[in-house]
Amino acid sequence: MSLDPSYLEYPKRGRGMDHDYYRYGSLFDRKPVQWPDDKKLLIWPVISLEYFPMVPKDNPFRAPGHMQTAYPDYRHYTAREYGTRIGIYRLLGAFEKVGIKVSVATNGVVAERYPQLIEDIISGGHEIIAHSTDMNGTIASGMDEADEKALIDGALSTLEKATGKRPRGWLSIARSQSFNTAKLLVEAGVEYMCDWANDELPYKFQTDAGPITNIPLNHELSDRQIINVQQQSIDSYAQQMTDAADWLLAEAGQYGGRMLPMHLTPYITGLPYRISSFEQLIAGFAERDDIGFARGETILDSWKAKQ
């Protein structure tokens, strides 16, 4: 038995990354970032606002959180709807109580189905990030480029129509991209994406259609990962976010501004038995002078202005 000889050939083995999307660079060698109002740490809340059709699509893959039982899966369909009816309002309420503006990564379909909710988000001063069409709008290699382009354009247009403003940011479902996604986002006028988790500050990402900024949305520090996947409690989540904030604040003293993404899911954190701990967590952060909160576009503008 042996492997094809090409398995021991390494055509991309050389200085730098094994692709042209971005250059290597250590976080600790960058020009220090200065955030508005001299905040040392910016927390970036991102709420995913999702609509799961009761008929799931497995091509290219079934989204996390999607239907699980034989049809009709009322259990998961309605439990996800709890998020867009109740959970989202608990989360928005928690943030509004302490005067925090957030980013809401929104499926285009939600804007068509629940215009009142979108109006409440916009009038609250929050930002809409485009988050595909609905939870059947997953992207991966193997997808026809024209179909992917139509999906991206469709999601952006729907949200633009509903809100009067074209979203500046994009989050893919499960952060899954094809080799074309970043290029298609640039062509569609998107300024930043949140999919690549390899950094803790924004950085420039190259495509054949020009550059886009990636603002890394740490997938490990999401309520989905900590509470649903790792089966930890909301109190453990709060502890982990607090430990992260403390660590990053200490680093900021030496290396310049840091950011802490806070990725939330309405049907996870917006439950009655979890929301109080969450409210205490953000109220505690809001009381600290060295910590600020920001929407994605604020982080983008502030970071870009100093590059």
Next chain:
Amino acid sequence: MSEAQKSDPGLYDYLPYRSRPKIEWPEDKTCAVWIAPNLEFYELDPAVNPHRKSWAKPHPDVVGYSHRDHANRVSHWRMAEMMTKHGFPGSVSLSVALCDHIPEVVEDANQRGWEFFSHGIYNTRYSYGMDEAQERAIIEDSIATVERATGQRIRGWLAPALTHTPRTLDLLAEYGMDYTCDLYHDDQPTDVKVKSGQLTAIPYSLEVNDHYGFFIYNMSPREYADTLIRQYDRLAEEGAQSATVMCIPLHSYLIGQPHRIGPFEEVLEHIAADGRAWITRAGDIVDAFRKQTGGAS
């Protein structure tokens, strides 16, 4: 596999934990503690091995790849600085192609006095299905690449993504390697039966590996820190009878995340302050073991 498969691989003789000859570490330390940072490079679009998939998703697996790339951009630096601060050297499990792609990280580890052993070329290229010539090629590549980049001759091996062939251990010994990190049968070093030369199995660990802690056992950062402290306290206590080894195998993209690195610092403080730990590198442990036990058993 075309080779005959063995139900007992015959790696070593059974040696019960009770009534073993006494092993001693320098200065009467009871537990040798070594940290094994995995400094890795994963390919975005690797060649396909018919025996194992590289990524769960079609390429590019953005989360899988970018999570691991966090190591070289961010978390290696955070983890390495903390290890140095508390007096812990690393024994690096190295994807040797990292020497070519991101020499900054390899040079940093070398300057800190860390030792290197091979973890294959990339952590997206597996040994499954290799013939002997192919396996020799990756061993020779590893030796040459690390020597060129760091001046160090590698002494050990952790199979790339833990993928082996039945001839791997014999080949490692033939090439003069001193230790393997791939066998999990003991809390003390063991000489492994090889066709020629001498090869010592040094305790690495899957059970207290940060990957197991966070992705198999789903521990919180503080639960993982507590696990490491309990593991150490027990091994240091038992090591008074016959000295033990504790490895802390790390992936900086896991332990170096901002919510985990703080609790981990408490582990290093605990072990450094305890007094029973011989905080050292893998090669030093193998040397001390062989000095007491002589040639291959």
